Amino acid sequence: xxxxxxxxxxxxxxxxxxxxxxxxxxxxxxxxxxxxxxxxxxxxxxxxxxxxxxxxxxxxxxxxxxxxxxxxxxxxxxxxxxxxxxxxxxxxxxxxxxxxxxxxxxxxxxxxxxxxxxxxxxxxxxxxxxxxxxxxxxxxxxxxxxxxxxxxxxxxxxxxxxxxxxxxxxxxxxxxxxxxxxxxxxxxxxxxxxxxxxxxxxxxxxxxxxxxxxxxxxxxxxxxxxxxxxxxxxxxxxxxxxxxxxxxxxxxxxxxxxxxxxxxxxxxxxxxxxxxxxxxxxxxxxxxxxxxxxxxxxxxxxxxxxxxxxxxxxxxxxxxxxxxxxxxxxxxxx
Amino acid sequence: xxxxxxxxxxxxxxxxxxxxxxxxxxxxxxxxxxxxxxxxxxxxxxxxxxxxxxxxxxxxxxxxxxxxxxxxxxxxxxxxxxxxxxxxxxxxxxxxxxxxxxxxxxxxxxxxxxxxxxxxxxxxxxxxxxxxxxxxxxxxxxxxxxxxxxxxxxxxxxxxxxxxxxxxxxxxxxxxxxxxxxxxxxxxxxxxxxxxxxxxxxxxxxxxxxxxxxxxxxxxxxxxxxxxxxxxxxxxxxxxxxxxxxxxxxxxxxxxxxxxxxxxxxxxxxxxxxxxxxxxxxxxxxxxxxxxxxxxxxxxxxxxxxxxxxxxxxxxxxxxxxxxxxxxxxxxxxxxxxxxxxxxxxxxxxxxxxxxxxxxxxxxxxxxxxxxxxxxxxxxxxxxxxxxxxxxxxxxxxxxxxxxxxxxxxxxxxxxxxxxxxxxxxxxxxxxxxxxxxxxxxxxxxxxxxxxxxxx
Ligand code: HDD
Ligand code: HEM
Ligand code: HEM
Numbered sequence: 001x002x003x004x005x006x007x008x009x010x011x012x013x014x015x016x017x018x019x020x021x022x023x024x025x026x027x028x029x030x031x032x033x034x035x036x037x038x039x040x041x042x043x044x045x046x047x048x049x050x051x052x053x054x055x056x057x058x059x060x061x062x063x064x065x066x067x068x069x070x071x072x073x074x075x076x077x078x079x080x081x082x083x084x085x086x087x088x089x090x091x092x093x094x095x096x097x098x099x100x101x102x103x104x105x106x107x108x109x110x111x112x113x114x115x116x117x118x119x120x121x122x123x124x125x126x127x128x129x130x131x132x133x134x135x136x137x138x139x140x141x142x143x144x145x146x147x148x149x150x151x152x153x154x155x156x157x158x159x160x161x162x163x164x165x166x167x168x169x170x171x172x173x174x175x176x177x178x179x180x181x182x183x184x185x186x187x188x189x190x191x192x193x194x195x196x197x198x199x200x201x202x203x204x205x206x207x208x209x210x211x212x213x214x215x216x217x218x219x220x221x222x223x224x225x226x227x228x229x230x231x232x233x234x235x236x237x238x239x240x241x242x243x244x245x246x247x248x249x250x251x252x253x254x255x256x257x258x259x260x261x262x263x264x265x266x267x268x269x270x271x272x273x274x275x276x277x278x279x280x281x282x283x284x285x286x287x288x289x290x291x292x293x294x295x296x297x298x299x300x301x302x303x304x305x306x307x308x309x310x311x312x313x314x315x316x317x318x319x320x321x322x323x324x325x326x327x328x329x330x331x332x333x334x
Numbered sequence: 335x336x337x338x339x340x341x342x343x344x345x346x347x348x349x350x351x352x353x354x355x356x357x358x359x360x361x362x363x364x365x366x367x368x369x370x371x372x373x374x375x376x377x378x379x380x381x382x383x384x385x386x387x388x389x390x391x392x393x394x395x396x397x398x399x400x401x402x403x404x405x406x407x408x409x410x411x412x413x414x415x416x417x418x419x420x421x422x423x424x425x426x427x428x429x430x431x432x433x434x435x436x437x438x439x440x441x442x443x444x445x446x447x448x449x450x451x452x453x454x455x456x457x458x459x460x461x462x463x464x465x466x467x468x469x470x471x472x473x474x475x476x477x478x479x480x481x482x483x484x485x486x487x488x489x490x491x492x493x494x495x496x497x498x499x500x501x502x503x504x505x506x507x508x509x510x511x512x513x514x515x516x517x518x519x520x521x522x523x524x525x526x527x528x529x530x531x532x533x534x535x536x537x538x539x540x541x542x543x544x545x546x547x548x549x550x551x552x553x554x555x556x557x558x559x560x561x562x563x564x565x566x567x568x569x570x571x572x573x574x575x576x577x578x579x580x581x582x583x584x585x586x587x588x589x590x591x592x593x594x595x596x597x598x599x600x601x602x603x604x605x606x607x608x609x610x611x612x613x614x615x616x617x618x619x620x621x622x623x624x625x626x627x628x629x630x631x632x633x634x635x636x637x638x639x640x641x642x643x644x645x646x647x648x649x650x651x652x653x654x655x656x657x658x659x660x661x662x663x664x665x666x667x668x669x670x671x672x673x674x675x676x677x678x679x680x681x682x683x684x685x686x687x688x689x690x691x692x693x694x695x696x697x698x699x700x701x702x703x704x705x706x707x708x709x710x711x712x713x714x715x716x717x718x719x720x721x722x723x724x725x726x727x728x729x730x731x732x733x734x735x736x737x738x739x740x741x742x743x744x745x746x747x748x749x750x751x752x753x754x755x756x757x758x759x760x761x762x763x764x765x766x767x768x769x770x771x772x773x774x775x776x777x778x779x780x781x782x783x784x785x786x787x788x789x790x
Contacts, residue, residue: 055445058400062433062441065407069433072411072418073426080415087412087738091746094405095753101401102757105394110764295498298423302430309434313442320442323453 009303010293013074014282016306017067022271024063025133026168026264031057033169035100035126036162037188038119045181046119050104052176055324057104059317061097073302078282078292085144089132096128127162134161141274142210143284153203153210160199164267166192167241171260174251178327182251189259190245197238200270204231207277211284214277227276234269237262338732340743341413346717347747350710351754352406355399357709360474360519361526362392363467368553370463374456383546384553387772388530391765393448398761400441405750407433413743414724416734421497421725424490424505425480432476440469471519478518482511485716486579487725497725509579513572514716520565521712523557524664525705530554531671532702533769535695542770552675558668565661570625577626580726582640583719586650588622589615592636597622602655605647610638612651645721653715660708667701670694703762 031053038046071079083090099121107118138154139145166188173185208215218227240262244250250258278284282292293299366388373381410418410425418425446454446462454462489504490497499505534551537543577584585591589600589612599622603615623632637644674690690698724731 055449058397058444059438059441061400061404062437065404065437066433068407068411069430072407073422073430076418076422076426079411079418083408083411084415084738087742088746090408090412091749094408095749097404098401098753098757101397102760105397106760106764109390109394109768110760111767294422294426295496298427298499301427301499301502305427305431305434309438313434313438316438316442320445323446323450 005300006296007290009296009299010074010289012303013070013293013299014279014289016310017070017074018271018275020063020067020070022268024060024067025271026267027060027063028057029165029267030168030172030260031060032100032126032130032162033165033167034172035122035169036130036166037169037173037185038123038126040188041181041184045184048177048181049173050107050122052173054104055320057101059320061101074294074299075282075289075292076294078287081283081287082140086136086139089135089139093129093132093136096125096130096132099125100129101125130162130165131158134158137161141207141278141284143286145210149210153206156199156203156206160196160203163192163196163199164263167196168260168263168267171241171257171263174256174259176327182256186245186248186251186256186259189241193238193242193245200234200266204273211277213285217277227273230269230273234266237265237269337738337740337743340740340747341738342731344743344747344750345409345413347750347754348402348405348409350713351750351758352399352402353709353713354706354758355395355402356470356474357522357525357705358395358529359392359399360470360522362388362395362529363463363470364523365526365530365550365553365557366392367460367463367467369550370460372549374460378549380545380549383544383772384550385546387544387546387768388550389448390768391529391533393444394761394764396444398757402754412738414734415737417724420495420729420734421484424483424497424499427499427502428476428480428483428506432473436469436473436476440466440473443469474518474522475515478515479506479508479511481716482514483508484725485514485720486510487728492728497728510572510575513568513575517565517568517572517712520561520568521705521709523561524565525709527554527558527561527668528664528698528701528705529703531558531698532700533765535690535698536702536766537769537772538690539692539695539699540770542772544772547772555668555671555675558664559672562661562665562668566665569658569661574626577634580719581635582637582644583650583715584626585635585637585640586645586647586719587654587715588626588634589647589651590622590634590636591638593633593639594636595623595633596620596631597626597634599625605651607647643722643727645719650715650719653711653718656711657708657715660704660711664701664704664708667697671698 034049034053038049041049068079071082103118103122103125107115107122110118135154135158138157139150141157142150142153144150170185170189170192174182174189177185208218217223241259244255244258250256280288280290282289366385369381369385369388372378373385407429443462443465446459447466450462451459483505486509487497488508489501490499492498530550531554534543534547534554537547538551573584573587588597589603589605590597591610591612596619598617598619600612601616601618603612603617605612620630622634624630626632626634637647671694674694720726722730722732724734
């Protein structure tokens with residue numbers, strides 16, 4: 001194995017990019033999920049739901065900027081290829097994120113008659129952004145295949161990802177709220193659980209179809225045994241969520257966090273499964289990590305920055321979550 | 335229309351929308367820090383009121399800045415893939431440092447700054463405000479360094495058509511960067527000052543002023559009166575530097591067609607590129623030479639010297655006049671306002687109640703968004719003046735456009751324009767509404783018991 005710096009450095013950046021995107025999907029995932037649940041709640045609950053994500057959403061979205069930033073900075077050759085292929089969904093996602101981001105402020109600062117409009121924009125933006133993200137993921141996995149199979153697969157993920165975000169959002173609300181809203185969040189989680197689980201299984205089953213290379217990677221011996229823990233843990237996490245949301249006492253007894261944590265676990269496992277399937281390509285079947293990377297000199301310059309600032313970013317992100325630990329309070333500037 | 339033109343239009347539309355909000359937030363955050371510090375020093379509720387009102391404006395502007403900024407971070411890949419492939423070794427690290435050092439800093443501490451007051455001590459809250467201010471300024475530092483490098487590239491070599499950095503210090507502090515950074519920070523200070531003064535004037539006109547209104551108004555007017563002459567100075571130095579590195583841009587700004595000694599300064603006129611002349615030009619003899627070379631007989635190069643390598647003249651020419659025109663107006667308004675403040679103070683009128691005549695309040699209210707106008711025209715001078723190059727003198731814009739189908743770009747461009755148009759109207763409408771209903775936005779008094787939570 002080649003362990004030279006020039007060989008390792010792109011791998012390090014691949015890891016940073018992957019972690020940033022994973023952090024994005026989990027962190028912005030819960031706040032997009034809360035946005036998707038918004039129409040189901042009454043007015044006071046809407047305020048509480050948004051208060052529970054208010055201090056976080058900006059920093060959450062910054063992980064997307066970092067993920068795309070690393071793609072842009074470290075792998076410019078892949079960046080152009082991927083973003084041109086995903087031109088339309090990217091634009092739709094951005095418009096969704098715009099609507100949602102401004103609705104946070106406009107819904108409380110604009111004249112009150114407009115509040116229902118901005119609530120709807122908040123929901124609509126969340127929906128647009130999360131379906132577009134699902135579509136992008138699907139299209140990426142198929143290697144930008146525009147045949148019926150590829151499109152069908154992309155559509156499948158475009159529907160699954162929002163469902164997964166909803167579960168994550170419900171898990172977040174169970175942790176951050178109490179009373180009636182918490183009960184409703186449990187109810188929402190219960191409702192979305194099976195469709196999401198079924199969709200996830202269907203997608204996993206379809207992945208080898210759209211991307212034959214995956215078959216060798218997963219179903220050879222001994223790989224198939226070594227990889228067994230991934231689907232098994234996923235199933236375990238799924239049933240853990242199910243247990244909590246179907247046992248009314250579980251949340252009261254303080255096990256509500258399990259819903260969020262287990263869903264995050266599913267995301268993490270799916271992420272590593274996917275990463276394993278794709279590696280070492282960065283654009284499936286077309287470009288490897290090393291082909292896509294810029295020169296070692298410039299990467300080293302960025303690496304120094306990453307090595308110094310990423311730990312700091314993690315520290316103050318944790319600090320921020322600690323400051324706002326506990327149940328959400330009404331958002332106020334004072 | 336082809337992909338190149340559409341890509342340019344889309345990029346221009348997005349960044350023009352984006353820059354409106356950084357122009358406000360970069361300086362507004364320092365204003366907030368000042369209001370906060372004054373409150374802590376004096377414990378006067380008026381400062382606290384000013385702080386809270388402007389925090390809301392800040393939060394709103396920041397949100398618009400963030401969402402449009404996220405669009406920007408995708409624009410290079412979707413519209414200019416060739417840009418990163420050729421200059422990635424230089425632009426990549428600069429953009430990377432912006433995300434790592436600035437974006438996370440401002441985004442993380444913004445939450446604490448806006449909503450954390452009951453949860454952290456007063457000191458931590460103040461620190462969070464300072465860190466957000468620092469973050470926005472750092473962000474401007476990196477992105478302007480990159481933009482300046484495109485204008486005046488330095489510290490690199492070209493290997494196989496790619497720009498490879500050889501001296502990072504020279505890359506970051508390239509020749510036009512110090513001037514551009516200073517000019518932009520001052521532009522931001524002016525934009526925020528006139529926004530504050532304008533909205534405060536509106537509150538006085540509509541009878542919705544609070545004690546905080548007077549404090550904020552005075553701070554903004556003094557800041558503008560100090561910043562504007564500095565901006566003249568910075569702009570002049572900036573222009574001299576541009577003359578050295580991008581003479582074609584200066585020729586277009588001044589509308590000078592033929593190289594001449596003792597060139598006159600064209601105040602107004604209608605530049606006509608096809609005919610190679612400026613119609614109805616109103617000229618002051620020798621002044622251009624004096625301003626640009628500080629010598630009445632200095633030689634200034636004309637546009638005809640730069641065949642194929644000069645920018646379109648009219649937008650650059652007009653953009654420059656709008657910027658300088660607005661700047662001059664700002665100077666007059668700011669100084670007159672300061673003079674009135676000073677006179678009122680000398681006469682010892684009741685503190686905090688400046689006797690602004692109503693017409694003057696209307697003037698201030700009319701100037702609310704003047705900073706946007708000057709800033710945008712300034713950027714248009716800079717960016718269109720760089721054409722036809724992406725990296726000045728080395729890489730042409732036309733070599734780099736996307737391969738995306740034109741109808742797709744046109745469709746998304748139309749969608750962005752609709753969304754931006756609506757947001758802009760809403761933003762201005764909401765500012766007006768907030769100014770007229772400040773009571774709903776008044777702070778609740780602080781409770782000592784709330785302070786000091788989460789230690790540190
Ligand atoms: C002179 C200042 C300036 C300029 C020229 C630009 N920006 Fe900007 N940007 C800022 C100053 C700024 C800021 C002050 O840091 C913002 C604006 C308001 C804000 O909320 O943060 C910001 C926000 C912002 C964000 C959101 C960050 C977050 O999540 O907090 C992104 C991704 C970008 N910008 C990206 C860009 C790109 C790719 C640009 C160039 C093409 C660009 N900006 C030009
Ligand atoms: C923030 C204020 C800015 C404004 C208002 C602005 C405006 C514009 C305009 C109007 C164009 C189109 C010019 C033309 O095609 O004739 C343009 C192009 C461009 N600008 Fe800017 N710009 C700004 C900042 C930046 C920054 C900070 C960067 C880079 C870091 C940048 C990089 C580019 C690039 C790469 C192009 C496309 C290629 C080109 O046309 O030269 N701009 N900008
Ligand atoms: C009144 C005196 C002023 C002078 C002499 C002046 C001069 C200049 C010059 C020469 C440039 C182009 C630099 C280049 O691209 O090479 C420029 C750009 C610019 N100006 Fe001004 N300016 C003045 C006032 C203002 C004001 C009042 C504002 C805003 C409030 C402003 C905002 C800008 C901005 C944002 C740019 C583009 C960024 C940059 O290149 O710095 N300017 N100015």
